[in-house]
Amino acid sequence: MEAVKRSVLIHTGRAKQDALLREAIERAFPQVRVVTAASETALRELLPEVEIILGWSMPSELLAQASRLRWYQVIGAGVEPLVAARDRLHGVMVTNLRGPFGGPMAEYALTYALAHLQRLRAVEAAQRRRVWEPFIPARLDGSTVGIAGLGAVGVEIAQRFAALRAHVIGVRRSAGAAAHVERVYPLAEIDAFLARCDVLVLALPATEETRGFLSSDRLAMLKAGCFLINVGRGSAVAERDLLTALDRGWIAGAALDVFEEEPLSADSALWSREEVFITPHISGINRPEDVLPPLLDNLRLYLAGEPLQNVVDLVRGY
Numbered sequence: 001m002e003a004v005k006r007s008v009l010i011h012t013g014r015a016k017q018d019a020l021l022r023e024a025i026e027r028a029f030p031q032v033r034v035v036t037a038a039s040e041t042a043l044r045e046l047l048p049e050v051e052i053i054l055g056w057s058m059p060s061e062l063l064a065q066a067s068r069l070r071w072y073q074v075i076g077a078g079v080e081p082l083v084a085a086r087d088r089l090h091g092v093m094v095t096n097l098r099g100p101f102g103g104p105m106a107e108y109a110l111t112y113a114l115a116h117l118q119r120l121r122a123v124e125a126a127q128r129r130r131v132w133e134p135f136i137p138a139r140l141d142g143s144t145v146g147i148a149g150l151g152a153v154g155v156e157i158a159q160r161f162a163a164l165r166a167h168v169i170g171v172r173r174s175a176g177a178a179a180h181v182e183r184v185y186p187l188a189e190i191d192a193f194l195a196r197c198d199v200l201v202l203a204l205p206a207t208e209e210t211r212g213f214l215s216s217d218r219l220a221m222l223k224a225g226c227f228l229i230n231v232g233r234g235s236a237v238a239e240r241d242l243l244t245a246l247d248r249g250w251i252a253g254a255a256l257d258v259f260e261e262e263p264l265s266a267d268s269a270l271w272s273r274e275e276v277f278i279t280p281h282i283s284g285i286n287r288p289e290d291v292l293p294p295l296l297d298n299l300r301l302y303l304a305g306e307p308l309q310n311v312v313d314l315v316r317g318y
């Protein structure tokens with residue numbers, strides 16, 4: 001009699017990506033049954049059978065149907081929907097991806113830091129007006145770049161800025177060294193950290209603790225002329241306070257990839273700010289070729305009964 005195969009559901013929310021991952025996983029692990037769902041109805045039918053989900057977010061009422069679920073591998077870094085469904089996930093191991101996003105997020109942060117220092121918006125406007133307007137661009141070399149959140153992503157961002165000779169400083173809950181960071185400030189010393197930043201990069205997960213991390217009082221403490229880059233989660237920045245800070249000139253501008261609500265509403269006042277770059281949550285792009293190796297690694301470990309990589313603590317929130 002043929003043994004019943006263990007079922008793996010792939011559900012990224014994008015059919016093409018699901019198909020690519022399915023093919024690669026079937027090839028690597030012929031001993032498992034790999035399934036995908038083309039509709040919510042199909043998903044509801046499959047969920048009660050699956051032991052493993054490799055997926056992006058899933059509403060908690062759907063998750064409740066996965067009664068045989070043992071492991072949820074998030075194809076991404078953020079785990080907010082799973083934290084919200086924590087009570088339904090007793091006995092389910094949750095892992096996420098950390099490595100693949102640092103590189104693209106670091107390139108995003110560098111792009112917009114340099115766009116700010118090189119006054120890209122003013123250059124574009126001058127070109128449109130056909131006027132020759134020389135100026136001395138500010139330099140990243142010698143600037144101070146502060147990074148809030150020194151996890152896998154934050155450290156990769158630090159490495160890229162340090163390579164371009166910025167002074168990289170960081171802040172996190174507790175003191176201690178971090179690679180490529182000249183000085184790590186504990187949260188208790190955040191005033192001193194904020195006062196030094198020419199560029200501030202937020203690479204924070206969404207947790208109760210990071211909600212409203214950058215509100216009026218802290219925006220007011222930033223070094224005058226600071227440029228903000230947010231690649232973590234929108235909940236870390238109080239958008240109303242950010243608009244006030246821009247109006248009052250507390251900061252010079254921002255590049256925002258994440259927002260309190262996504263998609264950003266067409267009514268948001270942020271859209272019309274010349275000094276703000278708005279991008280639609282693209283800084284940590286999620287290409288199959290980047291996410292496949294760590295997914296295969298963890299599947300191999302799981303099937304061998306070995307400890308998994310990047311285990312998430314749903315109480316802590318990351």
Ligand code: GLV
Pocket residue numbers: 075076077078079101284
């Ligand atoms: C994207 O924002 C992610 O959390 O992977």
